[in-house]
Amino acid sequence: MQTNWRNNHFLHLDKPLLFGLLLLSGIGLFVLYSAGDQNLxxxxxxxxxxxxxxxxxxxxxxxxxQHIVRWIPWLYLGVIVLLILVLAIGEVSNGSQRWLNIGLFRFQPSEVMKLAVPLMVTWYFADKALPPNYGRLLLAILIITIPVILVSMQPDLGTSLLIASSGLFVLLLAGISWRIIFGITTLGTLLAPIFWIFILHEYQKERIRTLFYPEKDPLGAGYHIIQSKIAIGSGGVYGKGWLNGTQSHLQFLPERTTDFIFAVYSEEFGLIGVLVLLSIYIFILARGVYIAIHAQDTFSRLLVGSLILTFFVYIFVNMGMVIGLLPVVGLPLPLISYGGTSIVTLMAGFGLIMAVHTHRRFLSS
Structure with a gap:
């Protein structure tokens, strides 16, 4: 039976998940062609x-x-070293030092850490009793905190928060008690003023202030959000049509191929198009949850659950900032925004999710 399974399934791929990702990528290319002024x-x-x-x-x-597990600590330590190199010799762009240039291309090690952190925390919990005791919990928090600090020093608040959330999702799925969650939340609230005064840069504080009152500086700090809201609202129910968005093509909308590409999509395809896009995202998320529920071991369940929740945070934060519900933090819309390292990291995560599910079927057969 094992031989027949191999003959009938040459490639280990989850077809529903692959279909959703291909559909999403195709939509992304159409939107990018319009947002980029038809730049081939x-x-x-x-x-x-x-x-x-x-x-x-x-x-x-x-x-x-099981073959990937043994390499996880080395991946984590390797990316830590790369983050230190970024701070030492990284390429500076727009006031941030986030990239390593190795000649043929440049990349952001912080993007890889979005995958390395949940992998490392999951690896640490895999062969231990759950929920974790206080000692193991503190060590897991240290695993999360080290890269978060290194990335926040670049500075890159958005990516550091996403890295933190990807690790914290593993802790939540590992079954930590609500008392601990309440304690961490309370501590975070108490430390917020210190974080505001000593940690945040002035431009980051300005982004948070702008969230509540963008009209205070409509041609400066509030410009992005105001133009984004205008673009989304002008799309109406049915949109203006592909290639017909005025806010983007008349150069009113900034960062229209990356962070604010959702505003371009909303203007051209309207409410109906947004609902279609959300339906595809929900389908991918639901498939990921299904795979997590049916995983065969603790490591697989924690890994798939944390990766799919991190994917959700990508979507929620990007759309939230574009419509003015969250501060602008510079996170791409998954598989829609123009980008390099973020796409590779996301797809690597989905490759791991597929490996969990398809090899589960193989082992059971």
């Missing part, structure tokens, strides 16, 4: 990055998750 070179670069991302997803999906 931009499209080709994005297609190349998607091909690399899907290739890595395909490769990881073929590997049994």
């Amino acid at each position: 070179d931009l499209m080709l670069r994005q297609m190349l990055r998607l091909l690399v991302g899907f290739g890595i997803m395909l490769l990881l999906a073929q590997i049994q998750i």
Whole structure:
């Protein structure tokens, strides 16, 4: 029976999940073509990055998750070293030191850490009794805190928060008590003034102030949010049509190919288009939850659960900041925004999710 299974399933791929990701990527290319003023070179670069991302997803999906486990600590330590190199010799752009330039291309090690942190925390909990005791919990928090501090020093508040959330999701799924959650929340609230005074940079404080009153500086700090809201509202129910968005094509909307591409999509496809996009995201999230529920061991359940929740945070934070519910933190809309390292990291995560599910079927057969 094992031989027949191999003959009938040459590739380990979860077809529903693959379908959702391909559909989402196709929509992303259409929107990017419009947002980028029909720039074919931009499209080709994005297609190349998607091909690399899907290739890595395909490769990881073929590997049994048990074989990946042994490399997790080395991945985590390797990315820590890269983050230290970023602070020492990283390339500076727009006031932030986030990239390593190795000649042929540059990349953000912090994006890889979004995958390395949940992997490392999951690896640490995999062979231990759950819920974790206080000693193990403190060590897990240290595993999360070290890269968060390194990334926040770049500075990159948005990515550091996402890294923190990806690790904290593992803690939540590991079954920590509500008393601990309440205690951490209370401590975070008490430390908020210290965080505001000593940790946040002035531009980050300005983004938070702008969230509550963007009209105070409509041509400065509030410009992004105001123009984004105008674009989304002008789309109405049915949208203005593909390539017909005025806010983006008349150069009113900033960062329209990256952080604010959702505003371009909303203007051109309207409420109906937004509902379609949300339906695809919900389908991918639901499939991920299904795979997590049916995983065969603790490591697989914690890993898939944390990765799919992190994917949700990507969507929630990007859409929330574009419609003015959250501060602007510079997170891309998954598989829609133009980007390189973020696409590869996301697809690597989905490759691991597929590996958990398809090899589960193989082992059971």
